[in-house]
Amino acid sequence: MSNALTHSQVIITFAVMKLVNETWYLLKKEVLLEWRSKYAFNGVLLYVVSTVFVCYISLNLNPGFSNSSGYPIVWNVLFWIIMLFASVNAIAKSFMQESKSRLLYYYSIASPQAIILSKTIYNILLMALLSTLALVVFKVFFPNTLGDPLYYFLAVLLGSVSFSTVFTMISAIASKAGNNGTLMAILSFPVIIPVILVLIKLSKSAMDGVDRSFFYGNIGVLCAINAIVIATALLLFPYLWRD
Numbered sequence: 001m002s003n004a005l006t007h008s009q010v011i012i013t014f015a016v017m018k019l020v021n022e023t024w025y026l027l028k029k030e031v032l033l034e035w036r037s038k039y040a041f042n043g044v045l046l047y048v049v050s051t052v053f054v055c056y057i058s059l060n061l062n063p064g065f066s067n068s069s070g071y072p073i074v075w076n077v078l079f080w081i082i083m084l085f086a087s088v089n090a091i092a093k094s095f096m097q098e099s100k101s102r103l104l105y106y107y108s109i110a111s112p113q114a115i116i117l118s119k120t121i122y123n124i125l126l127m128a129l130l131s132t133l134a135l136v137v138f139k140v141f142f143p144n145t146l147g148d149p150l151y152y153f154l155a156v157l158l159g160s161v162s163f164s165t166v167f168t169m170i171s172a173i174a175s176k177a178g179n180n181g182t183l184m185a186i187l188s189f190p191v192i193i194p195v196i197l198v199l200i201k202l203s204k205s206a207m208d209g210v211d212r213s214f215f216y217g218n219i220g221v222l223c224a225i226n227a228i229v230i231a232t233a234l235l236l237f238p239y240l241w242r243d
Contacts, residue, residue, distance in 0.1 A: 019111060019113055026106075026114055029118075044089050044090040048133070049137055052082065056141040059142070072144060075142055076204050076207055079203075083134060083163070084163070084192070087167055088188075090126060091123050091163070091168055094119050094167075094168055095119070116233050119172075127164050128160045131159065146206065146209075147206065148206045151205075151206040151212065155199060156203070158219065161226055162199070166195065167192075168233070169233040170191070171184060191225075198218050199222070201218055205218070
């Protein structure tokens with residue numbers, strides 16, 4: 001019995017190490033390709049900066065609005081709307097830009113779990129960087145007092161993780177349906193709406209500087225959603241990969 005248990009543990013350990021190594025090499029490949037072209041990063045950064053500047057011009061047409069009671073709410077909601085569409089632009093092409101020959105090559109050298117994990121981790125890193133830069137640009141154009149800056153930044157990072165996990169999984173599904181962008185929008189809508197609502201509530205609490213004990217419930221909800229999405233992707237993607 002002990003020998004059989006030891007043999008099983010060795011097999012599981014070997015499988016986990018193989019998955020980690022494949023994910024690491026695929027992640028390095030994604031980062032290297034992005035570093036060479038900087039297509040996704042520069043495109044989304046240009047979108048964020050231009051959108052913030054257009055909003056800045058629009059709000060300047062309403063003098064005195066920055067001193068009104070509704071300004072913090074608009075500031076918070078506007079930031080998350082910008083980040084939502086920036087996430088779609090950055091992550092939608094995760095699988096849609098891959099050619100069939102390249103996907104076939106991936107199929108021959110790596111497991112589907114490693115592929116979806118590497119894409120997800122890469123998108124999380126990309127969105128975390130873009131979200132941080134977007135928050136800085138947003139604060140420059142739209143000054144606003146944050147009651148708890150640390151927890152607001154934590155909400156931004158959690159939002160980056162949530163957007164990345166959801167849109168990566170939906171992008172994988174849409175890529176197997178003829179790269180249908182409409183299908184991606186339809187599938188992501190019921191999943192991303194609860195995430196947006198929780199993020200707005202969490203960030204608004206951080207903006208108001210409420211007691212940190214009130215954050216834990218919303219943080220737990222976001223972590224649970226991310227865990228469910230990642231687990232679903234790991235279970236479903238191998239079946240999508242075979243088609």
